[in-house]
Amino acid sequence: MEILHLYPEEILTVDAALQESKDPEEDKNYLDCHESKSGHELKTEDDQTLRRPSPDADLTSASNSDSFVYNDGTESGQRKEVKGQERENMLESRIDLLEKTKKDTERTDEKSKEETNSELITVGLAGHQEGSQSDVPDACFIRAPIGVAEGLTCAVVDTLSCLMVTGSEELVSRVIRVKVQDGANLRFPVTVVVPFCARYRGNYRDIAVKVVNREWRASYISPITTEGTYGGQRGSFAEVRVYSLGLFAVVSCLKRESYTVPRRGLSHKLPMDPRICLNYLPGSFSAPIMAQSMIQPVDAVLLAAVKSRSDAYHLVVSTSPLLYLTHPSSQPLRRPLTLTLPCPPNPDKKRDSRRQREETEHRHTRPVSAAAAWDQASSHRMRMLGSCVQSSNEMSTEMLIVLVSKDKQWSVLDNVTIRNQQNGLVSFELTESFDRLLVVRLLSPVQPGCLTSLAEELEESVCCHAVTVVLGRRQNDPHTVLVAALPSRDLSWDTSKLQAQGYNGLLETSSEIYMCEGEQLLLCFSGNITSTVGAQTNQHDVLSERLTFHSQRKNHLLLHLTEVDPFGNYSSPHYKGTAVFYKVTRGQLEWRGDKAVPMDPKLLGDPVCKLPLTLPKKTRSINRPIVARVKLCEENDSLSDSLLLWLSAKLSEEEITQLMLCLRLRRSATQLVKLRAGDSLSIRAFQILTMWRRGLPAAPHQPKASQLAHCLAKSGRPDLARELLLRQAAATRQGLLK
Numbered sequence: 001m002e003i004l005h006l007y008p009e010e011i012l013t014v015d016a017a018l019q020e021s022k023d024p025e026e027d028k029n030y031l032d033c034h035e036s037k038s039g040h041e042l043k044t045e046d047d048q049t050l051r052r053p054s055p056d057a058d059l060t061s062a063s064n065s066d067s068f069v070y071n072d073g074t075e076s077g078q079r080k081e082v083k084g085q086e087r088e089n090m091l092e093s094r095i096d097l098l099e100k101t102k103k104d105t106e107r108t109d110e111k112s113k114e115e116t117n118s119e120l121i122t123v124g125l126a127g128h129q130e131g132s133q134s135d136v137p138d139a140c141f142i143r144a145p146i147g148v149a150e151g152l153t154c155a156v157v158d159t160l161s162c163l164m165v166t167g168s169e170e171l172v173s174r175v176i177r178v179k180v181q182d183g184a185n186l187r188f189p190v191t192v193v194v195p196f197c198a199r200y201r202g203n204y205r206d207i208a209v210k211v212v213n214r215e216w217r218a219s220y221i222s223p224i225t226t227e228g229t230y231g232g233q234r235g236s237f238a239e240v241r242v243y244s245l246g247l248f249a250v251v252s253c254l255k256r257e258s259y260t261v262p263r264r265g266l267s268h269k270l271p272m273d274p275r276i277c278l279n280y281l282p283g284s285f286s287a288p289i290m291a292q293s294m295i296q297p298v299d300a301v302l303l304a305a306v307k308s309r310s311d312a313y314h315l316v317v318s319t320s321p322l323l324y325l326t327h328p329s330s331q332p333l334r335r336p337l338t339l340t341l342p343c344p345p346n347p348d349k350k351r352d353s354r355r356q357r358e359e360t361e362h363r364h365t366r367p368v369s370a371a372a373a374w375d376q377a378s379s380h381r382m383r384m385l386g387s388c389v390q391s392s393n394e395m396s397t398e399m400l401i402v403l404v405s406k407d408k409q410w411s412v413l414d415n416v417t418i419r420n421q422q423n424g425l426v427s428f429e430l431t432e433s434f435d436r437l438l439v440v441r442l443l444s445p446v447q448p449g450c451l452t453s454l455a456e457e458l459e460e461s462v463c464c465h466a467v468t469v470v471l472g473r474r475q476n477d478p479h480t481v482l483v484a485a486l487p488s489r490d491l492s493w494d495t496s497k498l499q500a501q502g503y504n505g506l507l508e509t510s511s512e513i514y515m516c517e518g519e520q521l522l523l524c525f526s527g528n529i530t531s532t533v534g535a536q537t538n539q540h541d542v543l544s545e546r547l548t549f550h551s552q553r554k555n556h557l558l559l560h561l562t563e564v565d566p567f568g569n570y571s572s573p574h575y576k577g578t579a580v581f582y583k584v585t586r587g588q589l590e591w592r593g594d595k596a597v598p599m600d601p602k603l604l605g606d607p608v609c610k611l612p613l614t615l616p617k618k619t620r621s622i623n624r625p626i627v628a629r630v631k632l633c634e635e636n637d638s639l640s641d642s643l644l645l646w647l648s649a650k651l652s653e654e655e656i657t658q659l660m661l662c663l664r665l666r667r668s669a670t671q672l673v674k675l676r677a678g679d680s681l682s683i684r685a686f687q688i689l690t691m692w693r694r695g696l697p698a699a700p701h702q703p704k705a706s707q708l709a710h711c712l713a714k715s716g717r718p719d720l721a722r723e724l725l726l727r728q729a730a731a732t733r734q735g736l737l738k
Helices: 002-017 024-035 055-062 067-071 075-117 158-163 300-307 311-315 347-364 373-397 448-461 488-500 532-537 626-633 641-650 653-663 667-677 681-695 704-714 718-737
Strands: 041-043 049-051 120-129 135-145 152-156 176-180 190-195 205-212 218-221 225-230 233-242 247-254 257-261 266-269 277-280 289-296 316-319 322-326 337-342 399-405 410-412 425-430 436-442 464-474 477-487 513-516 520-527 529-531 545-548 556-563 574-584 589-592 595-598 609-616
Touching: 135 152, 135 176, 158 545, 158 589, 158 595, 190 225, 190 247, 205 233, 247 289, 257 266, 300 311, 300 316, 300 448, 311 316, 311 448, 337 436, 399 448, 410 448, 436 448, 464 488, 464 609, 477 488, 477 545, 477 609, 529 574, 529 609, 532 556, 545 556, 556 609, 641 681, 641 718, 653 681, 653 704, 667 681, 681 704, 704 718
Parallel strands: 120 152
Antiparallel strands: 041 049, 120 135, 135 190, 152 176, 176 247, 190 233, 205 218, 205 247, 225 233, 257 289, 266 277, 277 337, 289 322, 316 436, 322 436, 337 425, 399 410, 399 436, 464 477, 464 513, 477 556, 520 529, 520 545, 520 574, 529 556, 574 609, 589 595
C-alpha cells in the first residue's frame, strides 16, 4: 500500500513535465491502449516490445502462501493494486520518453548553435584584369560562412573566352577564375553568383553556368535563379552552388528537353515549340528509356543567305527547324515513331492561289436578282470544289524531303511517306533512331548530294554571324584607335552608339566577315604605323593584338599607335600604315598554360580584311640663325614679313589660286599649306608667299619685289603690284637713312 500513497505525487510531476512535449489526444489513446491489455505490452521508440507479467498471475501465485492477507481485503482493494501496477509501468515508460525528448532538445540546440556560428554572408569580389592595373568591381559574388569568403580570390580572364564556348553556345558574361588562397581552409558547398547580360532570349535557348576545373574538364550547372539584387543593383545574376572552383562563365545554349518514354507509349509535345510532336506507340522500346531533344530554329533570313551561295539551292522553298534527338543506343526502335514538324508552305503560291481564287469567284458570281436559290448553292459548291482541286494540284507540284543524320553524316531518307497537315505542319514515321532531322520543301526534284550539302551548310550557318570590323578614333586623341567587331545586323545602331561616345571622326569599316562564336581576329601592322607594344619589342609585323568575337558581348579593343620612322612618308602630311586582320577558328586554338594561342601561326592563310591607318605628323621647330634672317630682311630688295602680311590681307581665294600658279609652287607644297593654315585665307596667302620667298636663291641683289609684282599683275591685280613697289621703295629709302 506504500506504492499507492507515493504514486499520485510522482505522476503529477511527470505529467507536468510532459505537458508541453505530448499531445493530449495521444495521452488519451496511450492510456486506453494500456488499460485494455492484461499483458501490458509497452512499445518504445525503437519499436521493441517489452512484456511484463500480469498482475493476475502474481495474485494467483501468491494465493497459496499469503491468502490470509487478501482474504481480509475486499475486491476493491484488488482492483486498486492492479491499477497501481499499471500506473507504475506507465510511469517508467513516460520517464524513458522524457529522457529521450531531453536528449533530442539538447541535440537541436547544439545544431542551432553551429548554424549560428556558420551564418552565410554575401561578399562581392573585385576581379583583377590581366595586363591591366585597374580591377573590375563586383566581378562575382560569393555566399559562404563568415570568414570563408576572405580566403577566395577572383580574376577576370576574358582572354580564355574563346575556349569557354562550344557548338551553338553563346557567351553572355565575363570569364571569372575563382580560387582559394594559399593556406586558406574552405568548406564546401559555396554559392557563386556571376552577373550576365543576355540580349537574345527565347523559347529555344536557356541559361547555364559553365565551370571548367583545373584538369580542363567542363560541366554545366543550371542556375538556382537568374534574377536578383547584388551590390545594391537589381539585374541578371546566375546563382549556382558548387563543390569545386575554377573558371566560371554564363552561356546561352539550346534548351534541352529530357523525357521518359514508358512501355505503354507517349505522345510528347516539346515545350520549346508545341507544334513539334513525338508520338511513341506502345511497345516502341523493350523497357522504359530516357530521351532528350533540342531545337535549332532556321529563320527565313538564314535560309536566304545560304540559298544565295549556290544556284542549286534556289529550288528550296522552306525548311523545318533542326531537330536533335538522343535515344539510348542499346534500345532500338521496335515500332515506328511518328514526328510532326512545322515546314512553312510556299508564300508566293499562297498569294497566287488567293489571287486566282478571287478571279474565279468574280467570274462565277452573278447578281442575286438573276439567280435562283438553287443556282446560288450550286455555284457556291462549284467554287469550293474548284478551289480544293486547285490547292491540291498546287500542293502536288511541291516535294517534301526528309534529311537525317547519323554519326555526323547527312543522308536523304528514302521510302518514307510525308503527310501535309494544316497550318504548314508535316508528319512522317521513323523506323530507326537518328541524331538530327530536317524537312525540306522543294519546288522540283534536286540531287541528293545538293540536299546533304544544304543541310551541312545550314548546320554551320546557324552558328555563324555576319561581322563588320570598324576602326574609330576621337578627335582629341588621334593616337588611340578603337577596333570593334560588330554584328552586321546591328551595325547602324552600334555605330551611332560609338559616335555618341565621342568617336565622331570618319569610321573605317570593312566588308562583311562570317565568324562563329569564340573565333578570334589576330591583328598585325604594316607600313609606317605600329602599336606601342610592337614598338617596344621592335616587332611590327607580329600578331600581338587579338580580338575575340562573341555575338552577345561587347567586342572592343583599344590600341595605342605610334610611327615606326619619324622621318618616313616625307611627301605626305600624315604617317601611313595598314591594319591587317587574320581569322583564327576555335579548332586552331589550344590551351598553353593559362592562355589560348594558335597552334601554328604560319597556317593562318590570307587576311580577311585590311583597314588603312593614319597618324598626324608632329610639328617640329627648326632652329635657324636669327642674324642670317635679319640680314636677309635688311637687303635692299628683300621682302619683309610686314609687307607680305599686308599683301596677304588684300588677296581673295581666287586671286590666291592664280598667284600660286604664277609663282610656280609645287602641288605638295600647296597641300601642306592648306593643312597648316586651315580655313583662314590671309594665313594661307602668307604661308604661300613665305614659302615662295624661301625657295628663291640667296642672291644679294636679286629683284624679289619686282618678280612678285610681275606675278600680281599677271594674276589680275596690277594695282597691288604698283602699291607693292611703292611700299618697297619707301622701306628701302628708310633703311638707307638709318
